[in-house]
Amino acid sequence: MTKGKTDLANQLLEQHVKHELASLKGAKLRKFLEQELDELWHYAGEITLGRITSEEQVMGVIQRIVMDMELDAGIPELAAEMATEVLNADVQSKTTLGEIITREQATGFLEEALELRQQRERVISEIMAHPVYQELVSNVVYHGLVNYLYEDNLITKSVPGVGSMMKFGKRMANRAVPGLDETFERRLKAWLSDSLPGLISRSEQFLHSALSDEELRDSVMAAWVSLEDRTIAELHEGLGDVQLQEFVVLGYEFWLQFRKTGYFESCARAVVSHLFDKYGERPLTDLLGDMGVSREVVMAEIDAYAIPVIDVLREEGYVEALIRRRLAPFYKSAAARKILQQEA
Numbered sequence: 001m002t003k004g005k006t007d008l009a010n011q012l013l014e015q016h017v018k019h020e021l022a023s024l025k026g027a028k029l030r031k032f033l034e035q036e037l038d039e040l041w042h043y044a045g046e047i048t049l050g051r052i053t054s055e056e057q058v059m060g061v062i063q064r065i066v067m068d069m070e071l072d073a074g075i076p077e078l079a080a081e082m083a084t085e086v087l088n089a090d091v092q093s094k095t096t097l098g099e100i101i102t103r104e105q106a107t108g109f110l111e112e113a114l115e116l117r118q119q120r121e122r123v124i125s126e127i128m129a130h131p132v133y134q135e136l137v138s139n140v141v142y143h144g145l146v147n148y149l150y151e152d153n154l155i156t157k158s159v160p161g162v163g164s165m166m167k168f169g170k171r172m173a174n175r176a177v178p179g180l181d182e183t184f185e186r187r188l189k190a191w192l193s194d195s196l197p198g199l200i201s202r203s204e205q206f207l208h209s210a211l212s213d214e215e216l217r218d219s220v221m222a223a224w225v226s227l228e229d230r231t232i233a234e235l236h237e238g239l240g241d242v243q244l245q246e247f248v249v250l251g252y253e254f255w256l257q258f259r260k261t262g263y264f265e266s267c268a269r270a271v272v273s274h275l276f277d278k279y280g281e282r283p284l285t286d287l288l289g290d291m292g293v294s295r296e297v298v299m300a301e302i303d304a305y306a307i308p309v310i311d312v313l314r315e316e317g318y319v320e321a322l323i324r325r326r327l328a329p330f331y332k333s334a335a336a337r338k339i340l341q342q343e344a
Contacts, residue, residue: 008340009332017327020327024310029307030303034299034302037298047284048279050276058275059272067265076248080248084245087244092236093232096229096232097235103225110216110221114216117213137196138192
C-alpha cells in the first residue's frame with residue numbers, strides 16, 4: 001500500500017475506533033445491550049435446547065469441570081477461613097433460630113417427616129437388631145437385676161438390716177464356695193442371652209407404639225419451642241474455629257472422592273437426561289421461564305453488573321485495544337487496499 005493510501009487507511013481505522021468506543025459508553029452502551037438482548041430473546045423463543053447443545057456435550061462439561069478438574073489446595077483453606085468469619089460474625093448473636101426458620105416451616109418439615117412411617121419403623125428395627133444395642137440391653141438388665149437383688153428390692157428397703165445381711169451372706173457364701181459370684185453371673189447372663197430376643201422384640205413393639213405420630217409431633221414441637229428464641233451463636237456454642245475448619249476440610253475431602261464415583265456420574269446423567277427429555281425439543285425460553293429467568297431479570301443484571309464491568313475495562317484501555325485488534329487487520333488487508341485503490 002502506498003504512503004497516501006496507508007495514511008488514509010490509518011485515518012479510517014482511527015475514526016472507526018472512535019466510533020466504536022463512543023457507542024460502548026453510557027446510554028449508547030445500554031441501548032446497544034438492550035437491543036441485543038431483545039434479539040437474543042427472540043431467537044431463544046425459536047431455537048430449541050437440543051439445537052444449541054446435546055446431552056453428551058453437557059455431560060462433557062460436568063466431566064471436565066466437576067469431576068476431573070484438579071482443584072487447588074487453597075480452596076479448602078479459603079472455605080475454612082470464610083466459614084470461620086461466618087461463625088464469628090456479629091449477626092450470629094443477633095439472629096434467633098425462629099428468624100431463619102419459622103414455626104410454620106418447622107411444622108411443615110415435621111409433618112412431611114412423619115409421613116415416612118415405613119422408614120421410621122425400619123430404622124427402629126435395624127437399631128434393635130444391632131449387636132451394640134443388644135449388648136447394651138443385656139448389660140442394663142443384668143446390672144438392674146443385681147442391684148435390685150441386693151439393694152433396691154422392697155424387702156431390703158422395708159426391713160432394716162436386711163440389705164446388710166444379704167450383702168454379708170453374699171460375702172460369706174463366696175468365702176465358703178469360691179467362684180460362686182462368677183457362677184451366678186454366668187448363669188444370669190446365660191438366662192439373659194436366652195431371653196434377649198424376647199426382650200428386644202418387646203422393646204421394638206414398645207417403641208413402635210410409643211413413637212406414634214402424636215408423640216413425636218408433641219416432642220419435636222416442644223423441643224422447637226425451647227430452641228426457636230435462642231440465637232445461632234448459642235446453638236453452636238462449643239464449636240470453635242479449629243473444629244469448624246476441620247469439618248470443612250473433611251467435607252472437601254469427601255467431595256473430592258465422591259465426585260469421581262460412578263454413583264455421582266449416574267445421578268448427573270439421570271438429571272441431564274431428564275432435562276433433555278423435558279426441554280430438548282422446546283424453545284430455550286421455556287427452560288429459562290421455568291427457572292424464573294425472564295428478559296427483565298437478565299436486563300437487571302446487565303445494568304447491575306455488565307455495564308459497570310465494561311466501564312472499568314474501557315477506563316483501563318482494554319476495550320480500545322480489543323477494538324483495534326479486531327479492526328486493524330481489515331484496514332491492512334488486501335481487500336481494504338483494493339477499495340482504496342478504486343477510490344483513488
